[in-house]
Amino acid sequence: MADWHRVAAEAELKPETPLGIRIGDVQVAVVRLADGIFAINDVCTHEFALLSEGFCEDGKLECPLHQACFDIRTGRALSEPAEVDVATYPTKVENGAVFVQV
Amino acid sequence: MRTVIIGAGQAGRRCAEALRELDAAAGILLLGEEAHPPYDRPPLSKAVLLGTDPGNGLFVRAAEFYAERRIDLRLGTRVAAIHPAARAVETAAGERIGWDHLVLATGARARRLRIPGAEDPRVLTLRTLEDAEGLKARLAARPRLAVVGGGLIGLEVAASARQLGCAVSVLEAADRLMARCVPPAIGARYAALHRGHGVDLHLSCALRAIEPTPDGGLLLIGDGARIAADLVVAGIGGVPETALAEAAGIAVQDGILTDAQGRTSIPGIFAAGEVARFPHPFWGGRAMRLEAWQVAQTQPAAVARAILGMDAPPDEVPWHWTDQFGWNLQVLGDPDPSLTLVQRAEGEHRLTAIALDAAGRARGAVLINNGRDATPCRRLIAGGKVLDAAALADAGTPLRSFL
Numbered sequence: 001m002a003d004w005h006r007v008a009a010e011a012e013l014k015p016e017t018p019l020g021i022r023i024g025d026v027q028v029a030v031v032r033l034a035d036g037i038f039a040i041n042d043v044c045t046h047e048f049a050l051l052s053e054g055f056c057e058d059g060k061l062e063c064p065l066h067q068a069c070f071d072i073r074t075g076r077a078l079s080e081p082a083e084v085d086v087a088t089y090p091t092k093v094e095n096g097a098v099f100v101q102v
Numbered sequence: 103m104r105t106v107i108i109g110a111g112q113a114g115r116r117c118a119e120a121l122r123e124l125d126a127a128a129g130i131l132l133l134g135e136e137a138h139p140p141y142d143r144p145p146l147s148k149a150v151l152l153g154t155d156p157g158n159g160l161f162v163r164a165a166e167f168y169a170e171r172r173i174d175l176r177l178g179t180r181v182a183a184i185h186p187a188a189r190a191v192e193t194a195a196g197e198r199i200g201w202d203h204l205v206l207a208t209g210a211r212a213r214r215l216r217i218p219g220a221e222d223p224r225v226l227t228l229r230t231l232e233d234a235e236g237l238k239a240r241l242a243a244r245p246r247l248a249v250v251g252g253g254l255i256g257l258e259v260a261a262s263a264r265q266l267g268c269a270v271s272v273l274e275a276a277d278r279l280m281a282r283c284v285p286p287a288i289g290a291r292y293a294a295l296h297r298g299h300g301v302d303l304h305l306s307c308a309l310r311a312i313e314p315t316p317d318g319g320l321l322l323i324g325d326g327a328r329i330a331a332d333l334v335v336a337g338i339g340g341v342p343e344t345a346l347a348e349a350a351g352i353a354v355q356d357g358i359l360t361d362a363q364g365r366t367s368i369p370g371i372f373a374a375g376e377v378a379r380f381p382h383p384f385w386g387g388r389a390m391r392l393e394a395w396q397v398a399q400t401q402p403a404a405v406a407r408a409i410l411g412m413d414a415p416p417d418e419v420p421w422h423w424t425d426q427f428g429w430n431l432q433v434l435g436d437p438d439p440s441l442t443l444v445q446r447a448e449g450e451h452r453l454t455a456i457a458l459d460a461a462g463r464a465r466g467a468v469l470i471n472n473g474r475d476a477t478p479c480r481r482l483i484a485g486g487k488v489l490d491a492a493a494l495a496d497a498g499t500p501l502r503s504f505l
Contacts, residue, residue, distance in 0.1 A: 010486070047159045049430075055477045064473025065430050066423065078401065079144070083158050 004092070004099040013037060013098060018061060023102045025037030028089060031072045033059050037091045038072045039100045045077060045084035067071060105409055106191055106199055107344065108181050109207035110134025112142050112398040113375025113465040115163070116448030117205050120406035124402040128410075131199065133181060136221045137163060138231055140175075147258035148425055151241065152265060160231075180488055184350035186368050198372045199501045203409045204257045206347055206366070207374040209228075209400065210393060217249060218398065219487030224320060225334040228255060237335065241266050245332035248272075254424045256337030257292065257297060260301055273322065274301055275308040277422050283422070284431070285439045288455065288468050292426070299427050304329070314371045319321050340393050355379065357391035358469040363414050364405035372409065374402035383417045394422040419480045430471055435483040437466030446497040448472060454479065454501070462488040482505050 004089040013019060013032040020042050021028050029052040034092040041073045042050050054064040060078060062069050068082030069090035075088040105121055106278035107114045110132050119134045140162050153430070180194040190200045210367040212227030214220065214391030226237055237259075244267050249260045252274030264270045274281075278289035279296075281288065296303050307324040312334060315321050322329040344354045353359040353367035364380065366374040373400040379391040396418065404414045423432045429451070437443065437457035444456045454475040457466040463486050468477035478501035482489070489504055 034158065045157060047145070047157045048155075049473075053474060055474045057477070062473075062477060064476070065425070067421075067473075067476060081159065083162060 002101050004101050006097050007039075007100050008098045010037075010093050010096050010098050016056045018052035018054075018056055020050050021098065021100075026102050028100055029061060029072075030091065030098065031056060031061065033072060037093065037098055039089040039091050040070065040072060040075045041086040041089075043086070044068055044070075044082060045086060046082040050082065051086070103202045104131065104200070105129065105200055105203040105205060106131045106133065106201035107205040107207055107374075108133050108184075109208060109209055109343075109375075109377075110136065110140045110175060110177065112140060112375075112395070113209065113373065113402045114205070114207035116399055117207060117402035117406050118168075118241065119171070120403035121409065122171045122173060124406060124410050124412070128458055129174075129450075130172070131176065131201075133179045133193075133199075134170070134175065134177045135180045136230060137166065137178050138148065139163070139177065142395065142398075143229070147228055148262055150231070150234040151238050151259065151262040153238065167326055177467070181346060182220045184346055184352075185353075186371060189370065201370075203370055203372065205364075205372045205374050205402075205405060205409075206352075206377060208343035208377050210342045210347060210376050212336070213339045213341050215309065215312075215338065216438065217311050217387050218298045219314075219320075220336075222312060222320065222334075223315065224335065225312060227336050228259060229340075240333055243269050246271075246319070246330060248320070248329050248331035248334045249337060250322075250334060251337035251339075252276070252303075252305070253282065253337055253339070254280065254422075256335070257296065257426050258424060259335050259337060260296065261299070263445060264296075264299050264301055265427070269324055271303055271304065271322075271331065272296065273304045273307045273309050273324050273327070275306070275325075277306045279303075279305070280334065280424075280432065283433050284468050285437055285441075285443050285444070285455070287443060288431075288437075291453075291470065292429075292431070295427055295429060302329070340376065342379075342391065344377065347373070349378075353495070359389065360439050362404070363408035364401065365408060367434035372405045374398075374405045382420075384420055392420070394420070397420050419483045421476075421480070429470075430473060431471060432469040432476055433466070434466070434469070434479050435466035435474065437468050441465055442491060444491050444494045446475075446495060446501075454497075456482065456489075456494060458489060458491055458494075464489060464493065475501055478502055480505060 004008040019030045029042040049065040055062040145156035160198035212229040237329045356372035381387040382390040453470040464482040
């Protein structure tokens with residue numbers, strides 16, 4: 001069952017500054033972009049690394065190890081060495097708090 | 103038009119893929135000597151040895167990928183000769199295969215030790231998946247491992263073996279680790295990292311001989327050190343596989359000599375990946391042969407473009423990485439030891455070091471556990487802007503603000 005989990009106060013999320021969190025067994029990167037707050041799986045599909053520790057720009061998150069790039073809105077793998085997309089998760093803001101559905 | 107690619111490693115695969123992306127009609131035959139479909143080699147010294155999941159880092163493409171892209175992949179096929187005048191290759195099985203363009207992506211083999219005792223079967227190298235699986239099986243018995251060579255492969259093997267519980271010694275002839283790719287200050291950090299994990303590290307220690315001992319082990323006789331071991335891995339670099347090219351009369355000089363897009367001295371024949379020695383724009387057109395993932399990833403695409411009569415893609419800032427004991431090291435550009443190294447420490451184990459030339463332009467960068475800075479550093483290096491070393495040294499100022 002996918003449940004909603006509170007991950008941060010909305011004010012804590014700075015633009016293009018990823019927040020890496022663990023929800024159960026799932027690592028999630030939460031990022032505020034100009035058009036909303038998005039959540040993707042935080043683990044690079046190439047080799048294990050947390051995307052939230054990577055460079056963020058133009059709606060993309062870059063793996064800190066090998067520079068594979070992922071679209072934060074869609075989870076799509078945009079550049080090699082990654083070939084496989086990362087999962088995306090719904091987000092919502094309620095009463096000043098950010099929730100992710102995992 | 104048919105292109106035959108000899109060598110189904112990363113470079114051969116990338117050349118085939120790029121050809122298909124650019125030309126739906128191209129005939130593409132990819133000949134591999136190994137039994138496996140193309141794989142990338144970086145996981146061999148880490149995930150494969152450790153038995154951890156390499157993700158898609160090893161076999162980057164699914165098995166059906168090649169048929170789907172109409173890339174005719176033939177494995178277990180050794181090419182015995184190239185006949186440039188006839189525009190054909192001849193396999194070891196005696197088959198003649200014609201081509202319009204030929205790409206040599208034959209890679210390199212591991213350099214072997216040339217000292218007394220090096221022929222002992224317990225002296226190994228690491229190049230192929232079989233090498234890695236064989237080494238992994240031997241490490242399961244927790245041998246005392248001696249690694250010869252304190253470069254990237256040697257140190258990755260040392261770290262993996264140590265993580266598997268082996269006693270590990272490393273012998274390096276130079277006075278520091280990774281001398282060819284990082285400045286001394288970074289090499290010193292890695293020496294401390296390895297020693298902190300219990301690696302018995304011997305610098306300035308050239309190996310002279312390996313002798314069997316009465317107890318069934320091995321003794322490594324180095325300058326100023328005698329090291330007991332059960333197993334030896336030599337990580338002392340690669341030797342380009344140029345024999346086919348030489349026999350065909352193609353110009354070779356520690357690598358197949360090519361232009362910037364992989365054209366060899368014989369029209370219609372190209373070289374791709376680490377076997378190629380090509381003029382590198384980052385070093386002012388100096389002919390370089392680089393053994394790096396990035397070169398095998400991008401240079402073959404430039405070759406594919408040349409085959410199709412297209413220009414080279416834009417230049418890239420050279421980049422390579424190594425992962426040891428959970429530390430990620432990335433090297434961008436050329437952080438030559440002669441340059442001024444500006445260190446931006448972010449905590450004890452996180453560092454970005456930028457190498458500035460005499461004018462204050464970034465020429466290279468080294469990142470320890472700080473991959474977030476890779477893209478800003480790449481842009482600083484490519485941009486050539488004059489930087490203020492004192493301002494740059496303040497890790498509190500984001501690198502983006504210097505762009």
